[in-house]
Amino acid sequence: MSVILRQVRESDAAALSEIYRPYVENNTATLEYDPPSAEEFADRIREISAEFPYIVCEYDGETVGYAYAHRYKARFGYRFCAELSVYVREDYRRLGLGKRMYRALIELLTRMGYRNLYGTVTDPNPGSFALHLGLGFYETGREHSAGVKFGEWHDVVIFEKLVGTHERLADFRERPLTVGELGGEYAALLSRA
Numbered sequence: 001m002s003v004i005l006r007q008v009r010e011s012d013a014a015a016l017s018e019i020y021r022p023y024v025e026n027n028t029a030t031l032e033y034d035p036p037s038a039e040e041f042a043d044r045i046r047e048i049s050a051e052f053p054y055i056v057c058e059y060d061g062e063t064v065g066y067a068y069a070h071r072y073k074a075r076f077g078y079r080f081c082a083e084l085s086v087y088v089r090e091d092y093r094r095l096g097l098g099k100r101m102y103r104a105l106i107e108l109l110t111r112m113g114y115r116n117l118y119g120t121v122t123d124p125n126p127g128s129f130a131l132h133l134g135l136g137f138y139e140t141g142r143e144h145s146a147g148v149k150f151g152e153w154h155d156v157v158i159f160e161k162l163v164g165t166h167e168r169l170a171d172f173r174e175r176p177l178t179v180g181e182l183g184g185e186y187a188a189l190l191s192r193a
Helices: 010-026 038-049 097-112 126-134 184-192
Strands: 003-007 054-059 062-071 081-088 116-122 138-149 152-162
Touching: 003 097, 003 184, 010 038, 010 062, 010 081, 038 054, 038 062, 054 097, 062 097, 081 097, 097 126, 097 184, 116 126, 126 152
Parallel strands: 081 116
Antiparallel strands: 003 054, 054 062, 062 081, 116 152, 138 152
């Protein structure tokens, strides 16, 4: 068994959109209703990976999962917060791949200077609840009946993990690094993950 974590490439769009498709069509892990096309997925990859880590998991040379971070909220005052997402192909779940990718994201985001990390989980989702709690996140909020899918209303649970200090900023314009500013440390960390 060979597991490799690497940076996403735009050419991964078709494979990743197929991993994501069952989450859209068959369950409430995402509240998205229509699976994005490979072209739309490529646009998402370009937009997100310009600033945030976006990881692909290969298992024996086959693309079986991905994880990424993205902006938690749009306002500049939230710039030290990031939200994490992870998706694993159905036939590769329960092998610890999601946890491995999440750990790598957490380490990358911490090195980039993020202070607060979030996971937003539709309830019920026992696997995602266990992942977050097992990695030191805690439930910090619940949006009651905030999402609807397949005709049913669902709570959305916010998990939070503090990974940095919250001292007063010397420069109020300070911000976390982008993946480009992280440089070779990105690939080096993934090679050890």
